[in-house]
Amino acid sequence: MNKTSVIRKEHFNSAHRLNNPNWTKEKNLSFYGKCNNPNFHGHNYDLEVTVTGYTDEESGYLIDMKVLSDTIKSEILDRYDHKNLNLDVDDFKALNPTAENISKVIYNRLRNKLDSKFELKIKLYETERNIVVYPG
Secondary structure (H helix, E strand, O other): OOOEEEEEEEEEEEEEOOOOOOOOHHHHHHHHHHHHOOOOEEEEEEEEEEEEEOOOOOOOOOOOHHHHHHHHHHHHHHHHOOEEHHHHOHHHOOOOOOHHHHHHHHHHHHHOOOOOOOEEEEEEEOOOOOEEEEOO
């Protein structure tokens, strides 16, 4: 039997500031540019969660998409949407909220909630042209 993938698309809005506390103010500004704005900046993130595995012969489902949707909502959207990632979200209190790190955190949050029989991949659109894929 061949594997199948399903994809759930979601959207959230968050503010953040890219800053390495081990660097000087000048180095952070030089490296991160506008993304180091001390007053933060925001993105309209698009998220694709891909779940891969074998379709259940009895139900015809790979995974119940309502369950996947509810899991993404509780683990990601409720935590990140309309939040300042640096200030409001414990996941990033000690972790620079780059798109790469956000993708990894999303992956880990969902990986802990989904059956281990599924493969998981996260695709995060920070902008239309800046996209991170994290396959775990």
